[in-house]
Amino acid sequence: MRTVYVNGDYLPEDEAKVSIFDRAFLMGDGVYEVTSVLGGKLIDFDGHRARLERSLDELDMPHPSVMDDLLDIHRELVRANEITDGLVYLQITRGAPGDRDFAFPDRDTPPTVVLFTQNKPGLADSPVAKQGLKIASIEDLRWGRRDIKTTQLLYPSMGKMMAKKAGCDDAWMVQDGHVTEGTSNNAYIVKGNKIITRALSNDILHGITRAAVLRFAEEAQMQVEERNFTIEEAKDADEAFVTSASAFVMPVVEIDGASIGSGAPGTLVTRLREIYLEESLKVAI
Incomplete structure (x- = not known):
């Protein structure tokens, strides 16, 4: 059972929930990054974070308040899930404003932030x-x-x-x-x-x-x-x-x-x- 991160909380994966009104679910209105883990360390994290910020800006999507904590969150998930080789998936969406609408919600709507890991033993030694x-x-x-x-x-x-x-x-x-x-x-x-x-x-x-x-x-x-x-x-x-x-x-x-x-x-x-x-x-x- 993996530990995942959803909007500020570390949870067992079977307890993680996102609103059915989240715009990523209804509109595909979200961005993501995938960072590799080798030997328990993150590969190219700074580059992935920079591209994430660019994606958010290009879509006029508010930056979540946890942006400065993303490295710590990645590391905690790697630790909690005992990942030696694998991946950390990060997704940020425009959030769940309360009902379905093509128009973007008010910028005060909190973005949805989700992270989870995938264990990939021997990732660098793929046959x-x-x-x-x-x-x-x-x-x-x-x-x-x-x-x-x-x-x-x-x-x-x-x-x-x-x-x-x-x-x-x-x-x-x-x-x-x-x-x-x-x-x-x-x-x-x-x-x-x-x-x-x-x-x-x-x-x-x-x-x-x-x-x-x-x-x-x-x-x-x-x-x-x-x-x-x-x-x-x-x-x-x-x-x-x-x-x-x-x-x-x-x-x-x-x-x-x-x-x-x-x-x-x-x-x-x-x-x-x-x-x-x-x-x-x-x-x-």
Whole structure:
């Protein structure tokens, strides 16, 4: 039985309750973050907190009074649930004003704040990192503000199910002929030892792991080019990979049935995963 956090209280998970009038339930009006835990320490917490504040601001959503306590709350949940490797999920919504209405409630309505943990033993040693992902391409039908990390995850969920139906592990979404991102990750190809990934805009999530990985890549003298790329370019790439807070750096070995490079995780991606984990653990809190 996990201990979870709901609006100031630490509770057994079966006692945690949120109003049926909460706008995240009725409108998808909420934002979230997921922070990895390795060795009992939080990875990239400051980056996730900064992006959370940006998401709130972009939606004109009031900041909850516990913003300054979020690190302590994360740590307490990690301690209470004895998490060595795993995830901490945080969700903030516009709250429950009392009845359903499309118009935003008064800013005095208290936001709803929920946190819980997921235990993932051996998170950094996933066997998938040694075999790689198979990817299917799908049309990107999401709303235009993918840079805001909202709880509106229906289409990404549908995308994952489309990928599974095609015998793949995940999907890359395509808009106007170019890859935007994965269903829950940022997408990359490697050609001639150059890492290529879509530039930041409203079209993709500004990944916290993405920022760290690109920084570490440049520090390791790897070339990085931020530009659009197509599925055909991806099929012709030497290597490919995705990044996310829960998967770190994960190789991609097949796209739409076409093998990438040798069809096995490549040396650059394998090394980049090692660098990310080594450097992130040095500054974990």
